[in-house]
Amino acid sequence: MEITGISDLPLHYGRVPQWLIPIMKRLSRAIVDVMLLEWGPDKVIERLSNPLWFQGFNNVIGMDWDSSGSTTVTLGILKEVINPVQDGLAVTGGKGKNSLNVPKELEALPSNFNVDAKRLSRISKLVAKTDTTLLQDGHELYHHSLLVSESGKWAIIQQGMNPTTRFARRYHWSSIKDPVNEKRAGLAGRKEKAVLNVHESVNAKRVIMDLLREDPSKIEKQYLRSMALIRGTSLDSWISLGTVGAISSEAKMVYMKPVDVRRVVKTLSEVREKSPTSLEEALLLGIGPSTMRALSLISDLIYNEPPSYQDPVNVPYDPFKYAFAIGGKDGIPFPVHKEIAFEVIHTLEEFAMKAKLEKKDKAVALNKLREMKLGVKEGT
Template identity: 55%
Template sequence: MEVEGIADLPLHTGHVPPYLIPIMRRLSSGIIRIMIDEWGPSKVVERLSNPLWFQGLNNVIGMDWDSSGSTTVTLGILKEVVGHEYGLAILGGKGKSSLRIPEEIDSLNFDVDKEKLKEVSKLVAKVDTTAIQDGYQLYHQSLIVSDEGKWGIIQQGMNEETKFARRYHWVNQASTTSVHDVAGLKSNSSVNVVMDEAQGARRVVLDLIRQDPRKVIREIEEAESMLKGRSNIMFWVNGGTESFVSPQAKLVYMKPIDIKKIGEVISKLNEFSPASFDEALLQGLGPSTAKALYLVADLIYREPPSYSDVANIPYDPFKYAFAVGGKDGVPYPVNRRVAYEVIRTLENMIERSKLDRKDKKIAFRRLKESIGRT
């Protein structure tokens, strides 16, 4: 699986006006139905997993081009209109709805590996809170899955200080975890170990979990002392010139470390003896403990995590906001006449497609009957 992209969005207040909800339902239903007819449900999963395509869809159906609600509202609308009958399902949602993903997976009538989907849902949430720590707390997760087993995950976190939300997109296109170019605003205090350059840090963290927890706690305390500018014997062995802490690390590890709590977590993980970093995440490695171990990997073992935020801004999808307008009047209020013209066009295309398929079935049946008479 791989990170397909990230988008940063300002928090907006207010609600979708009642007149706009049916427009959004019919527009999104028409677009998704045509895509399924043309390309199949798995291609729709792939498209929704792309942050820029998703943002474009959100704009086309009339939602704000830059709102945090573009995630929750658009996915909520899609979940309503898609159902399971087209070989596509959207599970989960905002807040408590995200916790119902496992039971919604069980209710799927698709021939897919349901236990694997449950594991993927949990693992992706852990990666975006623990392996990537960028100041955003997750409050939304949607799992999109096709009847062929293709899955994508869209989840969103909130940063209370900046008042921005960040949307994360995942898709099962690769056998290893990697990061693509993504859309978002850079942060100066991020840490992550999903980058290729952080393989050494992941390896060290796994090794630390398997060691005697008391030794690991001592190394965390030693690293914390180094973070505060206190030297140890190796500093003087190296001539008193060794630079211990990078400016990025100082920003990331500013908060004090709760040694007692972290020690309890490490002891439990040590009992499991995870075979991989992913397994450690699934067995309880959380953000605080992971960050303490990243600090040890950096300052003591010289295997730093990446301090580069996974977000950049390669493309601005604002132009799609000109399709029918936006909820908050940017770039202009939703043009209902244009929106309903588009809806009628889409729905007519769907009806013609149904008739074409029906005509084909009739033609094949008549051909079969005529062959049987000869």
């Protein structure tokens, strides 16, 4: 079973030293060379989609085990050193506005890629929507990268920042058909107390889809009625008598955050006009976090179908597992050892070069064999 999911990382303000960047690039290229020779592009995608393995990779190239920058720096370096034509592997998107370039970069992939760019662009948007609208855990996305192999296997790695705790959370996805309804296999990190998780509530999603077909003015009345029900009783009694059992007040407070009802009604009206047939379509048409909170509240209090309030994190991880390879840029667990780094680089480059030469020699030998066979046939 593939492990995809989440890793939590504190914000680090320090930048990667200029002298370390060439080492990181060269080491990353050497590791990628070995992985491609050993496994091929599909397996490399699978490995990077695993939050534990990705963490180990960025530790090995010199990032600190707990740095939020490990995601942006590592993916930025991989994007620079990977050659789609030669490697059968590509990294698209990136930090900030670069994340919006995924569709354009998918369209520009070389001809050796057997990829449906439009379908992957749609999946890219749905994954981002799922981790901002269907799962509301207090983290605002600022990085989104889609990695794809020439056969079409893909992974999405995106990161969000919690402005209150100053912790980053990294989300991993891998080659699934339906991000809105399929669960991740595993999520690594620290559990949050306040989470609205519509993603993992089948019944709530069904009710919400029914609500999207209703007259938006009726939804407005139901939302105001829900808020009145909350104001009419104490929070403690609401939680203890609610339909979801014993949960924390922080969790309930997630979708009690004020929403602009007029804006919600406007969004619902625009979406309803286009008659979406699935929640997937509704998300792509413009349903956002505020509207989803309002609909979730109605689903819970009016129709007795609550969303989940459980943070989907369920896989512990050992952040120090690979942290003692060459050290970390900020000196955690110790400063980067240049000598060790170059020793590792030289070893990997030598291995990769030898393997490539052997592969080339094998191809030459096979061609010679074919020529000999053709010569024998022509002679007879």
